[in-house]
Amino acid sequence: xxxxxEKETVGKKPEDSKPTDDKAxxxxxxxxxxxAKPDTAKKSVPAKAPPKEEPELPAFEKGIVDKITEKFGEKxxxxxxxxxxxxxxxxxxxxxDVAEFARDVLNYDHVDSVAGVDYPAxxxxxxxxxxxxxxxxxxxxxxxxxxxxxQREDNPxxxxxxxxxxSLRDIFYSVEFHERxxxxxxxxxxxxxxxxxxxxxxxxWADLPPLRKDFRNKGR
Amino acid sequence: MSTPxxxxxxxxxxxxxxxxxxNVGPQHPGSGHMRIIVQIDGDYIVAxxxxxxxxxxxxxxxxxxxxxxxxxxxxxxxxxxxxCNILYPYVLGVEExxxxxxxxxxxxxRVIAAELxxxxxxxxxxxxxxxxxxxxxxxxxxxxxRELLIDLLEKMTGARVTHSYFIPGGIRNxxxxxxxxxxxxxxxxxxxxxxxxxxxxxxNPILISRTEKTGVLSRxxxxxxxxxxxxxxxxxxxxxxxxxxPYDVYDELDFxxxxxxxxxxxxxxxxxxxxxxESCRIIRDALQKMPKSGSVRVKLKPNPKGGIGSVYxxxxxxxxxxxxxxxxxxxxxxxxxxxSVPSFRNLIALxxxxxxxxxxxxxxxxxxxxxxxxxxxx
Numbered sequence: 001x002x003x004x005x006e007k008e009t010v011g012k013k014p015e016d017s018k019p020t021d022d023k024a025x026x027x028x029x030x031x032x033x034x035x036a037k038p039d040t041a042k043k044s045v046p047a048k049a050p051p052k053e054e055p056e057l058p059a060f061e062k063g064i065v066d067k068i069t070e071k072f073g074e075k076x077x078x079x080x081x082x083x084x085x086x087x088x089x090x091x092x093x094x095x096x097d098v099a100e101f102a103r104d105v106l107n108y109d110h111v112d113s114v115a116g117v118d119y120p121a122x123x124x125x126x127x128x129x130x131x132x133x134x135x136x137x138x139x140x141x142x143x144x145x146x147x148x149x150x151q152r153e154d155n156p157x158x159x160x161x162x163x164x165x166x167s168l169r170d171i172f173y174s175v176e177f178h179e180r181x182x183x184x185x186x187x188x189x190x191x192x193x194x195x196x197x198x199x200x201x202x203x204x205w206a207d208l209p210p211l212r213k214d215f216r217n218k219g220r
Numbered sequence: 221m222s223t224p225x226x227x228x229x230x231x232x233x234x235x236x237x238x239x240x241x242x243n244v245g246p247q248h249p250g251s252g253h254m255r256i257i258v259q260i261d262g263d264y265i266v267a268x269x270x271x272x273x274x275x276x277x278x279x280x281x282x283x284x285x286x287x288x289x290x291x292x293x294x295x296x297x298x299x300x301x302x303x304c305n306i307l308y309p310y311v312l313g314v315e316e317x318x319x320x321x322x323x324x325x326x327x328x329x330r331v332i333a334a335e336l337x338x339x340x341x342x343x344x345x346x347x348x349x350x351x352x353x354x355x356x357x358x359x360x361x362x363x364x365x366r367e368l369l370i371d372l373l374e375k376m377t378g379a380r381v382t383h384s385y386f387i388p389g390g391i392r393n394x395x396x397x398x399x400x401x402x403x404x405x406x407x408x409x410x411x412x413x414x415x416x417x418x419x420x421x422x423x424n425p426i427l428i429s430r431t432e433k434t435g436v437l438s439r440x441x442x443x444x445x446x447x448x449x450x451x452x453x454x455x456x457x458x459x460x461x462x463x464x465x466p467y468d469v470y471d472e473l474d475f476x477x478x479x480x481x482x483x484x485x486x487x488x489x490x491x492x493x494x495x496x497x498e499s500c501r502i503i504r505d506a507l508q509k510m511p512k513s514g515s516v517r518v519k520l521k522p523n524p525k526g527g528i529g530s531v532y533x534x535x536x537x538x539x540x541x542x543x544x545x546x547x548x549x550x551x552x553x554x555x556x557x558x559x560s561v562p563s564f565r566n567l568i569a570l571x572x573x574x575x576x577x578x579x580x581x582x583x584x585x586x587x588x589x590x591x592x593x594x595x596x597x598x
Contacts, residue, residue, distance in 0.1 A: 080529070084465065085532060087530075109443050109444070110443060110444070110445075110446035111446055112446070112532075112534065112541070112543050112560055112565075113532070113543050113545060113558060113560030115545045115556065115558035115560075117547055117555070117556045118556075128530075128545065130532055130543065130545065130560070134443050134452070134457050134459050135443060135457075140459070140464040140465065141464060141465040143532055143534075145530075145532065172446070173444050173445055173446070173568075174444070174445055174446025174565070174568065175446075176568055177564060177565075177567060177568050178560075178564075181564075198273075199271075199272065199273060200272060200273035200276040200597055200598075201273060201276070202273070210278060210281055211280065211281060211556075215281075217278075217281060217282070217285060
């Protein structure tokens, strides 16, 4: 969210991979027991200079990031790389291709969670897909976060306004109900989803989508 | 609001002469707090549309108004019988956001509480599974035997069901004196007791004839649909978060995961029962390896604030992998909190499994998904 500038450097890293490889050999042993390491690294991201963060990059995760940046280059932004967690930001036009690449080449086979996050200040709504894998043993600890943003409108008419994203349902069947939930809760219409009905909310819900920030709980 | 245009996805359906539409629930005792709309042709289900949401309480929205500590009691409400496990990913996530390092003893106590809670949940689920199939003994026995573990948890946490035991930085209070001995005795008796269920239930030819080869979920489909927990492992995929991505001290404990290949209702009903025996093994092992003294919680600052960033943590609950995604923006409250609950993830398999089944098999297939309606709705 906040820390975009230094991500660029992370994305550019693959060219000079020699120094990181050296560090990578010692990293895996060091990173697992000390679970506090990612915290400190992440919390200090806004304050620290970018070069400080690079030695923290775990080797395996970096390999995955390199594959993605190699294929998509400028279209993706790496938002963070932590042990077992990778965050990638993708534009709405490319999310479908990146997800297909993640399934076919990187072997992620299902979606754990789809979370919509409302950012009224940016006039955008972010949808975060958490990809995971059952079949590839090397990925069993990994979560790949694909985040994409849709335009947000102040007076939403869910389904009929500009808040739209391409659905990933044809790539990951498992997003079916998750995307239906994101549609009703945040008003993000998923184009190409075969079944865009409400799921949890009543069919006649006529208020704002409830997880938007301008929907206030009564008495709060 | 006079005659609004139909929102996308809504359609008006004509009544068919041959196919009958049947609403099962939300008041039906066999569906829990949800509705399953099935279309039947004679005795066979031709279409199924699960309709959850009758107990949607907006936990995720509520979490945006309360600070990280005040969120604890209400976040365990979606599944009170498994309240330790539903708090687990949240607590792990907050610890990562706040940069807390918790003590070894607290980690072991958490694991013990989580495993006890898993058994309590599974016994409740098993009791209902018994009554779904018209097996009254299988309702009485688990409902009675889970009291053993509820008593243990009451000793530990002070509450019978809603424990609010896990907090960021450890656990709320230390174990009472002499807990280890009582726990070991109860758990040993409990294990002996659940082994007897094989005779009355799992080896019972009536159960086998009703559940075997019904609602078969193949390995490929289990992966494609993103199912989790017992549903996934009953279809032959060996994936348990406790093994694959160990949290707290699960990597130091000795246990196995149970996998079956058939993918039918019988396998799905048996895996949680086998898991309970592994839970007993974990508890015994943890009691042995646990440091006998030490602090169990880190003192928190009032209104602790996370940095800017997000965290996604997952644990293996009684129903499957339970994920918690927290976005923090340097405020005492989470900016966004998303619970990715196993019930919601497994629900997608229901329409898939029921098509082609007889209506009479619906309860056994539905409940074998280890589905908890309140949790799915949040």
